[in-house]
Amino acid sequence: MDGQDRESGTAFLPKFDANGLLTAVVQHHRTGEILMLAHMNAEALAMTRETGRAHFYSRSRQSQWMKGESSGNVLEVREILVDCDQDALILKAEPAGPACHTGARSCFYRRLTDDGLEPVTGG
């Protein structure tokens, strides 16, 4: 297939990168807050679709994992959106707890200023 098919068609033709990965952005399905960003290989995507819970591929650990498998803070996926060139996904999800391993609600808990980083209120 070519780029045109990927952009305008109704076929799901995920474009995995050289490492076999898609980028996935997790967004709270009700509030719209972006909770985290991670990567998925084909298996993590298949497991996510099959179980309804977000699975990712860890580039550092080189293995698949289910979000919340140790913390219990799973992400129940309500909807998956696909971008124009099909190399990125949005997972609209209901989080069972903090999405970030630091305990923050979202991994994006700091804003960039001219002087460095500062906490985002309510993050």
Added chain:
Amino acid sequence: MDGQDRESGTAFLPKFDANGLLTAVVQHHRTGEILMLAHMNAEALAMTRETGRAHFYSRSRQSQWMKGESSGNVLEVREILVDCDQDALILKAEPAGPACHTGARSCFYRRLTDDGLEPVTGG
């Protein structure tokens, strides 16, 4: 520096990947809609901070570009959020027009179903 400094500190220590890139998610600063996902090298990030308009690095064209440089649909960046391990950014932005090169308001104009892709209403 180590991971702990990256996570809890106030220093901006961006963790570029093997290709010298960060992942950037563009989110509408008022509606919260995710508009697009792209990559930034150090120069694109510096230009974005300097000009207030989103610049990215195209992996396919291997060059830096300013969003809207040909279409006019620039993204005025109002706030930049940084994630825990500092390899991903959210650009909260005001779009001057459709964010997607297809003319869609957002690149994420389709949802994944068991039968393939279907348009997102209002996308």
